[in-house]
Amino acid sequence: MTTPRDTPASRRSRANGDGTVYQRRDNRWEAAGYVLAPGNTRKRIRVYGTTRKEALAKLTEKIVNSNRGLPVPSAQGSLGAYLTYWLENVAVHQLRENTHTRYTTCISRYLIPGLGKKKLSKLSAKDVRTWLNQLRTTCQCCARGIDTGRDEPRCCAVGSCCSKRLSPLTLAYIHSVLKSALEHAVREEEIPRNVARNVRTGTPRPRRFEPLTADEARQLLTTTQGHRLHALFELALHTGLRKGELLGLCWEDLNLDMGTAAIRRTLQRTNTGGLTALPTKTRASERRIVLPARCLQSLKRHQEEQQHERDTAGTTWQHNGYVFTTPQGRAIDPTNLTRTFTTLLRNAGLRRIRFHDLRHSTATLLLEQGVELVVIKELLGHAHTGVTATVYAHVRLRLQRDAIDLLGNALDRPANDESTRDDGDDPPLCGATVR
Template sequence: MGQIKKEGSSWYFVAELGTDPITGKRRRKKERGFKTKRDAEKALALVEAAVYKGTYFAPSSMLLKDHINDWFKSKKNSISIQTANTYEAYLKNRIIPYIGHVQLAQLSPVLLQKFVNELKDEGLASSSVKKIYSIVKGALDYAVNMELLPSNPITKIQLPKDSKKEMAVWDVPEIQSFQKAACLDRLYPAFYLAITTGMRRGEILGLRWRDVDLEKEMLYVRQTLSKDGKHSLSEAKTKASIRSIKLSNDTAALLRKHKAGVAKEKLSLGPEYVDNDLIISTSKGTPINPENLKRTFQRLIKEANVPSIRLHDLRHTHATMLLACGVNAKVISERLGHTNIKTTLDIYSHVLPSMQEEAANRIDTLLRKSN
């Protein structure tokens, strides 16, 4: 039986929690600070009822940062190197400095809502806030499974609403201006592939000659290069990311020409050439650092005097051009490696109004021909 006692002007209770199965010692819970004896009795009754039902959780005094470090040791064995690096950066720079000092037992929806709101107020993108949310949620789900928490408090908070930015893409004359300025640059094939296939940066930099069938004019996305440019990753972003892409005649011709140039470099360097079988590489065959590709792209944009866009926006440019030409959205979804067509339509919904108008006009044209 628990006990109710007075301490100065306030009351406290001591509850019996049973025997520790590991140490064999009696477990007790003591809670102070009740203004009346009745308040202490009510609180004690709730604890005793939970103990009887087997649903009682002893509040953990473990700090969130210590729990997260334990969780991450297990988690990183089940995710890719690139994802693990992303998690680690968020933990180090955002999560632990802000809430790492809080005890697990002290975490509440109010505290976590404030944390998320502060991230958004600092100007973090909604996608980054959602990523941080998912990391903390994963760590706290693990705490629930390990019986350190009765429930996950972060599931009760509200995430900030997405603020969709207007997508920046080039039109055909702008693409042609860029091509004219960039065509002699060593890294031009990377930018050309982005425009004509919609591949992601890491996919282009990880592409090997063995992944391309120039005779059938087909390309197979099987690996990516990590963001730091140090690792080839066989893990795809999603299952749909491992895919085949049909090349245009001009793209296949450009790759044939590029392959001949690479062969000359191999011959001239001899044993000094590091053959990683990469299509896009340095003159010595080593992987291109993604940041160097980005810097080259920005330099060529200035030389071409076209609107500044991100390298990733070449992927959007590819998709937008195909949609505007009336290519089936399912085909575009497969080329981009989206998990489903809904993702494609959600991202490129800005193109759909003009397509609706074109579709309506085509109906008129068809019906007039039939009369």
């Protein structure tokens, strides 16, 4: 009579559901068992190892994950193939065209060359972290062959690397694109978990911007006086509207009698459609704002001037309903507006800033005037006050410093100061009698 100890290791019986383990003719060990598969079905899988213990450990791990409700990955292709599929069949329906273009550039330039050959089902957090660390220290001039395309090589081709490395913000963006793609793979049950979420790249420092001061803003508005787009720049500084929101503003969105404007769209240039009116950046960006009295007067004058331009153009006028147009009635290209803005800054003797910094200038000046964050959030169209508080944290710190200085002045004031001492002889404050 034989006992289980006398039975060869390859023939020992295992409990029901534990799978089987046996040695192959090539001396490798093979373990097989049923695990959970996508679609709430069960699938028989096989794993291999050089020893019985190694094969059994692999099978046990997969069975444990199956018992936790994690289906076995169905992805058999590479990460590069899945990223291409995700771009062409998923992201194209969920992203704006310009965003999809940036995602495509990021994937074709960095992700596919770096991780594209990895199997999607075998990609690990260590792979992602190792690749990101390598990307962080790699000269992009050399890696992307930029130097070889120059008429006069000046980097690795001449033995002097320019060390043109990616910024932390770009690295965080690449990591974010990978996380988005893998997150959809998890939803489609291609992989059990998103390994990119387990990699920490660090929070990049926000881009520093220097908004216009009140004096500089007044100087800019003085320079734009007499310009055909003076109403646009005045509206930008008073309301903080984005460039696309200003150019996408239609006369039907304005109620000059009530003094309000409805922000419903943004004008952007895309690769396929040219200048296109798109929905606002976020749902919170679709909003109604109050127009200042100065902007109402400027808009009424602008409307009269536009009507004069329309009469002058005659049949060549291209009516589209936009508030701000070219002299022929066409929509204004955002790039052309940037050129005009740069010229006005130079004429005003001001430092060069981005057009978007006008929006930052509006928020900064409002904060310095003591306006509540919730009001600024509604005006700018942020989703919640946390975004406003984060972007303009430097302004809040300066306001805190001013408040602390005021308190320090009050505490440093001598106790016998006649201007602050209360003798108790003054009558109590009371409401004045209304006659």
